[in-house]
Amino acid sequence: MKVLITAGGSGIGYAMGQAFSEAGAQVWVTDLDISSVPASWRASKVDASDEAGMASLFTEVDSEWGGLDVLCANAGIAGPTAAVEDVALADWKTCVSVNLEGAFLAAKYATPLMKRQGSGAMVLTSSTAGIYGYPNRAPYSAAKWGIIGLMKTLAMELGPHGIRANAICPGAVEGPxxxxxxxxxxxxxxxxxxxxxxxxxxGTSMRSFVEARDVANMAVFLGSDGARLVSGQVIAVDGHTENPDPKV
Structure with a gap:
């Protein structure tokens, strides 16, 4: 299995790389900082929202691997925390560009590789903010809702070519x-x-934050043959979020 993970240099993406590697997959990650990536993985320094960089990346992946089995479109940033009237348009655009356009570009350039082989799985990282909305996080929430719309469309459009698409919605994940x-x-x-x-x-029924490995384990399942008929699904890994506006 050949797996490409955007934003795999740390956090959830790094945990995905570890989990797929342990499952026997070949792993290729992208990030702006790839200094911590194990030598056994392939790694490329690429901005997920840069189309030229992403196009070049997938040309290289195709040249070296001859195809791609699993795409984890995981790149994202938190964006500003502010009331909607205080959000600068520049901050909005940056957040949406990385989170939503980054996922779009990854899917766009992975699609020809997967269509050619008649198979593949795309796992897009959304968020519980993409299910419930979230006060003071308008750009992030809008982008994560957009990812779900993108995923649903990919599942419908690419299903006839043997390609599946699903979205994982992590809750609050421990980490920097x-x-x-x-x-x-x-x-x-x-x-x-x-x-x-x-x-x-x-705000969760299980009274717990999520660990990056919990999200990674779901990505491995969605990329596996065990999920061969799972497509177009929004799957929360969040301990069951009950309250999208945390307060004591």
């Missing part, structure tokens, strides 16, 4: 990126970081 979100939300809401953290945990 989430720490930044906690700090920003604490400032915006006049709360402490720990109060916001507790609010997120209480």
């Amino acid at each position: 990126r989430m720490e930044g979100v906690l700090e920003r939300e604490a400032g915006a809401k006049g709360m402490t970081r720990d109060q916001v953290y507790e609010g997120y945990a209480k």
Whole structure:
């Protein structure tokens, strides 16, 4: 199995790389920082929202691998935390570009490789913010909703070619990126970081944050033959989010 993961240099993408590698797959990751990528993986420094860079990447993947079995379109940024009237258009565009256009470009250039072989699986990383919406996170939420619309369309359009598409919606994932979100939300809401953290945990029926490996395990399943008829699905890995506006 040949797997390409965007934003695989850290966080969820890195955990996906580890999980696929342990499952016996060949792994190729992209990121802006690939310094921590194991020597056993292929790695390319590429901005997921740069079309020329992405086109070149997939040409290289095709040249070296001759095809692609699984695409994990995982690149994303948190974007601003602010009331909608305070969001700068430039910040909106940057967030949507990386999160949504990055997924579109990955799918666009993976499609010809998968069509040629008559098979493939695309796993797009959305978010629970793409299911419920989220106060003070308009650009991020809009982009993550867009990913679900993109995925649904890919599943319908590419299914006749043997290609599946699904979206994973992680909840609050432990790690540096989430720490930044906690700090920003604490400032915006006049709360402490720990109060916001507790609010997120209480907002799930399982009273827990998610670990990156939980999301990675779902990606491996969706890329496997065990999910051969799973397509067009929005799958939350979030401990069952009950409350999309965390508060104590």
